[in-house]
Amino acid sequence: MKPSDEIHKKIQEEIDRRGGKVNSIEDLNEIARIVTDKQNRMPHPDFEGLSPSQMFYIVNDPVSEQIIGLRDDLDAHIVSELQLVKAAMIILNQIDPEKGLKLTVTGKLPRKAVSEIHSAGIFKQDYDLVLPPKVMNEDDFIPAGMVHILLKLARFVRTSKNKMLLTRTGRSAMKDPVELFSGVYRAFAHSFNKAWFDRYESEEIGNVGFDFTIYLLSRYGDKMRSCEFYAEKYFKAFPMLADLPVSYYNSNNSCLEVRAFKHGLYLFGLVDREVIKTEGYFKEYSWKRSTAFENVFVLKLWKDCPLDLLE
Template sequence: MINQENEWIISHIDTLIDKVNNLPHEDFEGYSPYEMGSLLNFLNDPRSPLKINVLSDKAYKEIPLLNQTCLLMSILEEQENLLLTKVGNLPPKWVKALYVLGPPELAIEMSSKNVIKEQDTIAVQLARIILKIYRLCKQRHNKLSLTHHGKKLLNNKPALLHGILHVLTYQFNWGYFDGYGNFEIGQLGFGFTLVLLAKYGDKPQPAEFYTDKYFKAFPQLLIDNNNNSQFRHNKKSLKYCYYFRNFDRYLSYLGLVNITKVPSTLEEKYLIQKTPLFDQLITAVAPQGIDDKV
């Protein structure tokens, strides 16, 4: 049985822990551990410092991945049951129509092929994967069609974008399209990256600026736990993984960043700046005790 003295000790310890978890933390840009916890779940936690806003119809059209997803859904609605290729891919004519809505992909732009197949373009594959994970489409007898849920969301862009963000943030494995073993890099703490962009993205910043701040908050991700030496990555490689996944890929697919390559004789350097769409879509509230947006 717990006596009164022990109850007081337990209560005092709980109070101290709660106080510590509410203190601002330098590594977290002044956010407390509690606030960082809510940032990790920013789409579901109403206490999160990060808010996703409803956009105008014009603004939604500036999101490449949303445009590709909407077009694919419209194709499925029109076709009712879209016949896939023998290997289960989207027909090339539809792949081309979807591809041109997204950012250029280097492998395709440099290719001399006139036909674009689904496996050639990451963005189109991703749009289809999102539809599948979010249960907006179904595949039967090598035919693809919209689900009842998909038909309901067809013209609901706020709900569709929320679904896309939810799949990207919590469900889709960011390592699916690359050779990096640690799928958590970039995806874990995606909300923190958005806070960094909200705070510092008005001016072009070197990619290393964001990389350093991210790994300062999540230093454990710089440890490569892959025991297979053939696939182990050094810290420089893991830092590039963060840049590549966040900025070159998913934030670009969402139309939230512009990337400028800086000429260098030694290695490739990039400057990152948020787009005007970013501030329309995302509001980041400053840490507790600071009465303003970041």
Template structure:
């Protein structure tokens, strides 16, 4: 090895050490996570090496009370009994099936209950439409010649012993494949779905106590400040628009459908401003966990 090679090798080794140190160093802006931890949480959220994830010892009686799973199972039961269901000309579920599912009252839509929208078609209920789309994305159901039915693989998940696997498949797909912004008019690709792993981490870390939604909003924006650039200053500030979008996509039309959050509105009926309390439910904490040994560093004697 020449002197030049030795110098180059020494520089490369130094850079590698500095990079490793950086990747394992707690960063205040990301809730004192290390960049390495954040990378796994964002891009390998449910992998076995992730610092967050599904518990192995989930009680099946808890899963029986998860609304989105219950509604999905009711939908699958109907499809299995009927063999196949003919869709409308627009490819929607027939009205009678929507009525049958909604009348189970497993998931109630506030705007329907208040009489703002009358249930006449699939598109009138976000929850039922989500069940249909996510089941297709999972490969649990299939659509052929404008008819929808269970797949052979989907029927395997209907066994009682497969309930945990079914839940995990639905939840992963809801997080990673389904477009959470499908139903709203906010900008697409704004990063809310890309940072969902971080949101789940924050809820696992802080959600056992009542905190305002703004507590989580501020932490997300501090970690990912460029997320606000997707909004234009209008009659609401960028931050207010992001908060409204987050509440709609993540809280109202995702986690609430699984009964994973207690979501209390303290706002005036005439104002979009004001605190909203947020707390995770017993079900959320029984199904998900922070995995201390998986974190890359320690903070004040406790895992991040």
């Protein structure tokens, strides 16, 4: 049954409950308003327990953090140990307070900055299996390129005359890991185009309803699960995305995994992974939320409710 048909049915049931009579158009509009409001607040089976009203905020207004947000009491020690925060600090520390950091002719990070991020070993990735030991520029190393973009989106840095300069908020964030993490994470979740580092045809997958993946991890991420598990629920909630053109078998699921997990939450250190299958350079993973995840996010389904209270 279509949602509109279900609402019409509920309106008729309410009219019947009132004796089958509606005295005016105003009364009918009031009945429709009450029924629609109630329907929008009820958990929807396609949304894994969320209501249409809650899903509206996740899709259309994630910046408000009405449903999913960062904790107010973020632990500075925990967030300072996250991978992208460490990488961000490497870049920020290379910016001269007065002269800035000279970029390449194409506006990329200098090789020294990229090499330092790579050699620090903070990203436990498979890149070294397919890349030369020394990374030459940020195009060779996705974490460096992502941090560069996120620092700009978070307005911690600005570019002038091909130099990266610290902003006032950037100077503040260097002294406060909570401010630094909050800025770069929100830039990733709310502003960053997650299709930037891949060649999948759809730009919508992973960008639309990204916070829904956070919600799914909060519910099911207590143990390792395949990406197919999360993709099935994601595309059930957003079936229009599953109908987008694909270039090869199962690419919708793979696209979600790359954007939300591999190039997203995993680079932050907010999910852990486990290899479940290997074929040459190709690896298939299962995923679970990390310890940091549980100390970072809060669900606001009916009140500010930490994730550990939802178990």
